[in-house]
Amino acid sequence: MHTAFAAALTVEVRKFAASRVVRTATVLVVLGIAVLTGSMTAAAEAGNEEILAQLGAFADAEGWDRLAGVAAQITGAGGLLGFGVVLAWAVGREFAEGTVSGLFALPVSRATVMAAKLTTFAVWTAGVAVALVTVLAVTGVVAGNGAPDAEAFAGLGRLLALVVFSGLLAAPAAWAATLGRGLLPGIATSIGTVVVAQVMVVSGTGAWFPVAAPSLWAMRPGDVSAVQLALALLVPLISGLLAMRAWSRLQLDR
């Protein structure tokens, strides 16, 4: 690994690991989604009409299928928002706390610092995905769904991918936090992304909207093509490159 990137990555991992914001977000995303999924599934089992109406196509599903579907519905919006807040913090804090001036005039370039931030964030996202799916698997067994069969594993696997996708789709928050020199522009961007994705899903064009495609795929894999899913990867790729470019050209002029 390149020395400068290794140094920046070590530093970012250290900051992430020590952060209360990241710790709190980990608990909220993992336990929050698990508790919401568990309680909505239990309410649906009990025949709660309002919850069944919210579940749409999953109202008639049962067992692991319903659990994974409900979790995907919640993760598509809640996960993206949670990840967006963390990424907005990781970038925006340097401006809000004034530490950004210490990231100039170093052997490690600012673009490398941003690359290290994005890498650390992506690795954390993968860890959250594993933790969330593990907790949901335990929840499913405890709820009496029995040992997961191949179909259930496939559903949980798609859920794992969805959580990772949700993290990657939060990448525009890094660019927005840089352009806006703080946390709030990044958080606002994540909220806006979730709202637009929901509107696209409701309007029926979600599969071609990269931010909505992974969520639809996790719930109804047959409705989303590989190309539509792959398009979702363009969001982190383009916004990650834009964020690195913005850090490379950064000036402390406002």
Next chain:
Amino acid sequence: MSELRLQTRNLTRAFPGGAGVHGVDLDVTAGQIHALVGLNGAGKTTLMRLLLGMLRPDSGAVRLGGCALGEAGAATWARVGHLVGHPLAYPELDAESNLTVAARMRGVPRPRIPAMVARALAELDLEQYARVRTRVLSSGNRQRLGVAGALQHDPDLVVLDEPTNALDPAGVLLVREALLRRAHAGAGVLVSSHHLDEVARIAHRITVVNRGRTIGTLDPEGVEIERAFFALVHADDERRKGCTQPSRPR
């Protein structure tokens, strides 16, 4: 002649409304503590930001050692230490971790870092806070930490903006001594201050900045240095007032 650590020529960056720095020539040589003094808003921080690439100049040039600023690579930046604005002190990390982070970002080889950090903690009298999260430190101790992070790798060029801000008298003494040690070891030190006393006791050269321009020098050994400072600033203000007043109709 001593080796030049830093040089600017005709350095200019103008902000809307006329603020900024205008045509600044500045030299910092090896072994020299060069102080920039000026009133609040005189342009000291803007000048330092230009020197460190935090702002891009409209015109003029900066040279670090033998390199133009735009061509300075990792090896050049590894030999610079700076504190301009807030200290690089993350609240969730303790003092020792923050110094370790600063050393890593300066490209210090990993095996050298623990001893270097221990020395830096001792030099700024921060040992008791080594394992204390920076979040709970006073602003003065955070400032000491920032200075320690800028100096610990014994850079060839040190750029510090108001390093004694928020420091108690003991902290001021420690920073002065640390800067003198670096200068004796051959570093070029550029330090800004609005406290004439503090600067005068350690600087080899004092340049006065007013309204974005360097307007003269003060003799660090001179008596009544404060009076000399205000005389320079007043004369400059009067000169400019004369330039900007419309001429009377004849």
